[in-house]
Amino acid sequence: RPGGDRIYGVFDHQLPAALKxxxxxxxxxxxxxxxxxTEADGYQPHLIAPEQGYRRLIDGSITxxxxxxxxxxxxxxxxxxxLVRKSIAETEELKRFPSLQNDIATAANEALERFREExxxxxxRLVEMESSYLTVDFFRKLHAAPEKKPEKNGNPPGPNNDHFHDTSLARIGSNVSAYIAMVSDTLKNTIPKAVVYCxxxxxxxSLLTHFYAQVGRK
Structure with a gap:
């Protein structure tokens, strides 16, 4: 039966909208x-690249x-x-055998439930994989990026300088946001592949493979 358009609609519209x-x-x-x-790296963290802070922010986002x-x-x-319900209902041959029709419908739905669970x-797992192994180049680029120094105003920069502090935090948020956008683009492609495969x-x-095996044993 035709149904591909509805499935593609899930991937092309529903999934991207949910991600946004x-x-x-x-x-x-x-x-x-x-x-x-602060919780991850202490009350005076190295704000240029607080690695544990980055990891917790990324983990929390990926969840x-x-x-x-x-x-x-x-x-x-x-x-x-x-689709299965309509196919069974419209199969003329099965209308003569309501008990068989019901058995097939039950077996098909049980199979679909197994496929859904898998x-x-x-x-x-795809989502958790993104969290368990962060792209190494992300942190390499952070460490390699030149530090932006605050404007000279007679006061030495430090973690207690509010402007420097807020600027550093904003940069961390921006970096994590960029990383999460990259992960989102990846999952936008891999989630549909996994769903179609499973x-x-x-x-x-193999919708009725288990059903046929049971019938064969009787």
């Missing part, structure tokens, strides 16, 4: 960046991706379930 709505602005606000960096990833799995599951595990592909290949 994630509360990164709040998570990477100056106030929250300061809180996370938000689990919601849209799982929602994509559920949306595709709903489409597949509807898909959910896979997309969550759900759509399996639905085409």
């Amino acid at each position: 709505k994630l509360p990164f602005d709040r998570h990477l606000s100056l106030k929250n960046v300061q809180k996370v960096v 938000y991706f689990k919601g849209p990833a799982e929602a994509s799995v559920d949306a595709v599951h709903f489409v597949l379930k509807e 898909s959910r595990k896979t997309v969550v 759900q759509v592909r399996e639905a085409k290949r």
Whole structure:
């Protein structure tokens, strides 16, 4: 049955829209960046590259991706379930055997549930992988970037200088935001691949395999 357009709609519209709505602005606000960096690196952190602060901010941001990833799995599951329901209902031969029709519908739905569970595990792993191993070049570029010195005003720069402090925190938030945008672009491509592989592909290949095996044993 045709249904590809609805599935592509999940990937082309629903997923990107959900990713855009994630509360990164709040998570990477100056106030929250300061809180996370202070807790991670101490009350007088090296603000140019507080590595633990970066990691916690990135981990916290990446966690938000689990919601849209799982929602994509559920949306595709709903489409597949509807397609199966309509296909069974419109198959003339099955209308003569209501008991068999019901058994096939039950078996198909149980299979779709298994595919959904495997898909959910896979997309969550994709998100967690982004958190467990950060792109090394990101930190290399941070350490290699020249430090921007505050304007000379007769006072030596230091962690207690409010302007320098806020500028450094804003730069940390901006750097994390750029990294998260890169991760978002990656997941925007890998989540659909995982969902298609685990759900759509399996639905085409083995929707009733378990049912046939059970019938064969009777």
